[in-house]
Amino acid sequence: MGKYDISTTTIGDLLKDPQAVEIFDKHAPGLTSHPMIGMAKGMKAEKAMKMASGKIPQSRLDAIVSEISAL
Structure with a gap:
């Protein structure tokens, strides 16, 4: 598991x-x-x-989640 869990990490922390x-x-x-x-x-x-x-296609959101989760 990476350093971020999108269910608990805020957008502010990611930014x-x-x-x-x-x-x-x-x-x-x-x-x-x-x-x-x-x-x-x-x-x-x-x-x-x-x-x-x-506003953002689901495929792009999925890619964002996948890549951030891998950090």
Whole structure:
């Protein structure tokens, strides 16, 4: 298991990790610099990604989860 569990790790914690930010930017360009990302910083990553599923294709979300889980 990697250092992150998306069910317990917040978006804010992931945004502090340059490797995680790189993964987000690769699969969802502009997400980490979006003006609304600040509102999601306190949310668990899993919940935030479920909310984003209408805007980001599920295949990209799955790739993000897979790569972050492997860190």
